[in-house]
Amino acid sequence: xxxxxxxxxxxxxxxxxxxxxxxxxxxRKSIRMGESGMVGYDDTVHTWxxxxxxxxxxxxxxxxxx
Numbered sequence: 039x040x041x042x043x044x045x046x047x048x049x050x051x052x053x054x055x056x057x058x059x060x061x062x063x064x065x066r067k068s069i070r071m072g073e074s075g076m077v078g079y080d081d082t083v084h085t086w087x088x089x090x091x092x093x094x095x096x097x098x099x100x101x102x103x104x
Contacts, residue, residue, distance in 0.1 A: 045064055
């Protein structure tokens with residue numbers, strides 16, 4: 039069950055693109071950006087990992103997405 043947070047500023051829901059006005063509740067969701075991979079050049083291997091970003095999600099989307 040996601041934890042609700044009271045908005046201190048206006049946000050936009052990442053799922054449904056609706057506005058989350060200041061004072062309403064929302065949740066945060068971590069989404070994956072990029073891909074992991076590995077490539078080798080001249081006997082050296084370079085690897086990279088994806089990074090994660092926290093986005094705002096309205097309460098309706100947070101509880102119906104499960």
